[in-house]
Amino acid sequence: MTLRAEAHAPATEPSSHVRRFGRADRWVHRTTAALMGICVATAACLYIPEFAELVGRRQLVVRIHELAGVALPVPVLFGLFSRGFRVNLGFLNRFGPHDRVWLRGALMRDKRRSARPADKFNAGQKIYANWIAGASLVMLGTGLMMWFTHLTPIMWRTSATFVHDWLALTIGIVLGGHIGMALGDPEARAGLRTGKVSREWAKREHPLWKP
Amino acid sequence: MNPEPTESSDPPEEEKEAQGRPIGRRVLLGTLGLGALGVVSAPVLQRGMDGFLGAVSGKDPTGLTGLLPNGGGFRYYSVTASVPNRNAQNYRLTVDGLVDKPATYTLADLRAMPQTRLVKDVQCVTGWRVPGTPFEGVRLSRLLDAAGVRAKAGAVRFTCFDGAYTESLTLDQARRSDILVALRMQDKPLGHDHGGPVRLYVAPMYFYKSAKWLSGITVTEHVKPGYWEDRGYDVDAWVGKSNGRDDDPTS
Numbered sequence: 212m213t214l215r216a217e218a219h220a221p222a223t224e225p226s227s228h229v230r231r232f233g234r235a236d237r238w239v240h241r242t243t244a245a246l247m248g249i250c251v252a253t254a255a256c257l258y259i260p261e262f263a264e265l266v267g268r269r270q271l272v273v274r275i276h277e278l279a280g281v282a283l284p285v286p287v288l289f290g291l292f293s294r295g296f297r298v299n300l301g302f303l304n305r306f307g308p309h310d311r312v313w314l315r316g317a318l319m320r321d322k323r324r325s326a327r328p329a330d331k332f333n334a335g336q337k338i339y340a341n342w343i344a345g346a347s348l349v350m351l352g353t354g355l356m357m358w359f360t361h362l363t364p365i366m367w368r369t370s371a372t373f374v375h376d377w378l379a380l381t382i383g384i385v386l387g388g389h390i391g392m393a394l395g396d397p398e399a400r401a402g403l404r405t406g407k408v409s410r411e412w413a414k415r416e417h418p419l420w421k422p
Numbered sequence: 423m424n425p426e427p428t429e430s431s432d433p434p435e436e437e438k439e440a441q442g443r444p445i446g447r448r449v450l451l452g453t454l455g456l457g458a459l460g461v462v463s464a465p466v467l468q469r470g471m472d473g474f475l476g477a478v479s480g481k482d483p484t485g486l487t488g489l490l491p492n493g494g495g496f497r498y499y500s501v502t503a504s505v506p507n508r509n510a511q512n513y514r515l516t517v518d519g520l521v522d523k524p525a526t527y528t529l530a531d532l533r534a535m536p537q538t539r540l541v542k543d544v545q546c547v548t549g550w551r552v553p554g555t556p557f558e559g560v561r562l563s564r565l566l567d568a569a570g571v572r573a574k575a576g577a578v579r580f581t582c583f584d585g586a587y588t589e590s591l592t593l594d595q596a597r598r599s600d601i602l603v604a605l606r607m608q609d610k611p612l613g614h615d616h617g618g619p620v621r622l623y624v625a626p627m628y629f630y631k632s633a634k635w636l637s638g639i640t641v642t643e644h645v646k647p648g649y650w651e652d653r654g655y656d657v658d659a660w661v662g663k664s665n666g667r668d669d670d671p672t673s
């Protein structure tokens with residue numbers, strides 16, 4: 212009989228790092244990001260003349276865009292099987308008094324740590340997550356109306372196109388902000404890549420979070 | 423005055439306060455609601471927005487408004503991966519089918535014929551509209567008369583050198599005076615991106631009828647639906663009276 216080394220190691224994780232995301236969280240984010248990326252790239256090829264001239268093949272690009280769009284909510288639906296993911300959705304849903312303080316700090320551009328109290332997710336992340344979820348569903352609904360034109364009265368196609376176009380532009384800008392902020396915080400990115408973040412980072416960025 | 427309910431009168435309130443309030447869900451549902459509202463009020467919003475952008479884009483030196491949805495100007499649509507370039511040397515337009523004298527025209531032949539210039543709005547079925555766009559070229563009816571259309575003919579079919587796009591008109595529609603085989607657009611020779619060197623221009627109909635890169639005119643007995651019409655658009659594509667839209671007529 213051999214004793215495995217782990218048996219002697221302490222059961223807790225190394226104290227320098229804390230667990231932020233489970234495997235389900237990371238895969239939901241990864242696959243959703245990939246599908247969103249496909250939607251944005253194909254949308255660019257359909258709407259921006261320079262790209263449209265480069266790519267052409269309108270029918271094929273439309274088909275890829277449609278399939279990626281319909282698949283967009285699927286990773287989140289699968290994620291619901293994971294308890295950890297559902298707990299995180301709960302964190303994203305619930306707003307406490309500190310979130311009001313955080314939002315005021317963000318509006319006033321107050322960068323002091325005391326002005327930005329945050330639980331596992333800060334108020335900005337919560338609003339972003341819920342807004343992008345709602346916006347994606349609106350894009351899905353209007354997209355389906357444009358795709359299956361016989362499902363709704365034909366005049367709705369124009370209305371759906373109008374909402375789809377303008378919301379696409381808005382999502383493009385907001386998504387750019389989301390990616391920009393991630394680029395500015397390597398440790399947050401590492402958290403989504405490895406599932407772990409350093410204890411100092413957690414204390415600094417999410418002081419109210421008790422991992 | 424109604425007294426505000428106090429927190430102590432509602433015991434679960436403290437528990438909820440500890441968890442926080444479900445504002446996230448409200449943001450999500452609110453976004454969905456706004457989207458639905460947008461669809462319902464789109465006709466009004468779109469009219470205002472198009473009017474505003476149409477006015478602004480004319481005075482916008484950066485061209486950024488062109489990137490906004492329906493921000494004025496033309497959009498490039500091609501159904502194929504790449505479209506060959508044709509020029510004065512290798513461009514040919516054939517006229518055949520139910521005619522007595524099939525013909526092939528070079529670009530120089532077409533330029534030598536009497537030209538007609540029309541200035542009208544261009545309306546795309548996806549919503550964008552470009553006001554007052556000049557098109558210039560040979561009346562389609564002139565080419566049909568030159569070929570001698572036979573008695574049993576009832577329609578005209580158009581093919582394009584992109585190898586995929588097709589369109590068609592009834593013979594009565596094709597004989598209208600506001601339908602051109604266009605050589606010039608916006609008072610310039612038709613560039614490749616706009617369907618040059620020669621495209622069809624069907625002034626009274628949605629712009630998908632105005633086939634780009636025109637290379638063939640075939641007189642047939644019956645109308646055969648074109649590329650987009652096989653994909654759900656109306657064959658008789660009168661602006662404002664088809665495709666479920668109520669745009670102002672263009673011609």
